[in-house]
Amino acid sequence: MPLADALSFFPGLATAAAEPAKDAAALRRLAEWCSRYSPWTAPDRVDGIRIEITGSAHLWGGEEALAADLATRLDRRHIAGRIAIADTLGAAWAMARFAEGKSPVILLPGDCRNPLIPLPVEALRLDPPTTQGLRRVGLKRVGDLSGMPRDALTRRFGEMVVRRLDQAQGDLPEPLSPLGEAPTRRVRLSFAEPIVDPADLLRATERLVEDLVPRLAQEGIGARHLDLAFHRVDGRVERIRLGTARPSRDPRHLVALFKERLDTVDPGLGIEDVILAAFAVEPLPPEQIGLAGHTPTNETNGIAPLLDRLGNRLGFAAVSRLEPRESHIPERSSVRVPVASAHSHASVAPAPDKPPRPIRLFEPPEPVEAFWLLPDDPPFRFAWRRRRHRVTRADGPERIADEWWRPEGPGAGDAIRDYYRVEDEEGRRFWLFRAGLHGGDQSLRWFVHGVFS
């Protein structure tokens, strides 16, 4: 019915523009808030949220208690909702939307057939044309379908009808894809009185870490990613995500990492749940952890806490080591390797006597305007970064050809470089090269690749 018609029937009608994007965002936030019940939580189409509570219902004292808690909290936030718990996603979906009676509906384990029988075929999560088709031939209830020959149904309405029926009845598995990566280990702390004070947040963090660490130790693992979620009373979730350079379960170290970021958490009107989850766990034998918390067994472990602090603030790509590589291409013979990736310990034979190498290398090489006389001459003058340099002395050329086994890339024209070490009248020393060959197709270009001391 067009809006104008509706208003003519009922002049005082309150209207609002549809905002699907905002609705979806709100639903997603609500789904994230629901992750207090289980990590496997996802928005379902435009009007639902599915939660896989297998294995987590007992933390709440059973399914009834969990549903009651959810209902109370939704009610407190004035969100109208219907809750259903069943063995299968399809059955829970159907019961939440189409069951008679009050919410929550909780089906007994193994009881996914009979309760569905009286429900309309719309309860099967089919698209509207299919349900209309079913209704047109008189199949109005789910129970009507059970007696039908399956291949006939499939031929007439497509395979979706049979599949949805099987999924709802538990004959066909249906995995739930959660919002995020499923954590391996999780601990939770709830507060009857929401907390706001930063000191309380820190204490909660400490308790959760103390709770998590023994579990990791028991299994001989350490975490490389941690997620600390603060569930606010208004339904928003504030998160601190951490990475560590090496698997860790040192409580002091982990608390220190979280502590540094706690001021980014806005508690709003209060926080009612804090959930700490460990992802990407890796084996971590007990002997790698010092007894006092900080007795490093080797150099890298000793500075690991420092590397974690740096990496969590600046990004782990920003913290790297210089590793020598066997290559005669200058920029490939020394590479930066992020410390978070495994240390390669590549042993590289000491390079044979090479001409001196600069202490600063520009990546990429910077083009210069150069003037030279004879083909193999160094430039007698060049201009670089707003400055002009008169060359007083020079060594070279040292010819460096590209590694022939590498595929020809965009820099294929620079496959041959002639390097010169030049000194200007101030005494500054530069590493210049000429790209291309005399008589080649491309014009010769000059670059400064580095600066000597």
Place this chain on the structure above:
Amino acid sequence: MVEERARLPELRERVKWIERPTAAIHGVLPFGIAAIDRALPGGGLTRGALHEILGMGGDEEDGALAAAFAAGILGRLARTGNGTVLWCLPRPDLYGPGLAAHGLDPTHIVLVRAPRDSEILWAMEEGLRAPGIAAVVGEVGSLPAVASRRLQLAAERSGITAFLLRRWCDGGQAARERNLPNAAVTRWRIAALPSQPLPGEPGVGRPRWRVELLRCRGGEPACWEVEEADATAHVSLAAALADRPAAPVSSEKYRRTG
């Protein structure tokens, strides 16, 4: 009154502690060149302190000489203190083979790349509080006086030596920052000099630097000319220019590669 007098010795101790020369706590690292070491209180570079190194001319932007000068010192610090060198910089243009030529094993370095000066100063301070770090280097443009004070205190507390390499990408910033006071115990300026041609060999000769000690807590400014003797990075003093011309220094050498 009696009570106050009783506290006097304690207060004297505290004043003494506050006024103590930093060199006394963590020791010094001698350069091995007598002329330079004589100019430094304690006979070498103070460990557990902040040192500032400047370039000159176009090198104020590139920081090649400052890096080379620091690398020579760091190589020896890393060897004696068996630890990692934390090097914080905005643009990762350090080149491993070049560092190795100045005696610093590049595998001992952890590079920290941060776009802003404030982040570099933060990373340096974190490094100065960490165990297992031999020295901390930071390349910064602007340096608030408070930040330098914090670094100096952190270095003093942990005994880790810190180096600030100043790099300015435009003349305006260089002019503003160059002469600002800060809490570093020494300020050095390294400038390139035209190399001395080798007899019978054309081309670039042995690199020569002018090493200026512009400021030194408990010492006097001084200036030297230094020459790298050959490719294995022997460094010798070509001539002592400024305030100690009488020292017989021409034969002194020190080896940076160890």
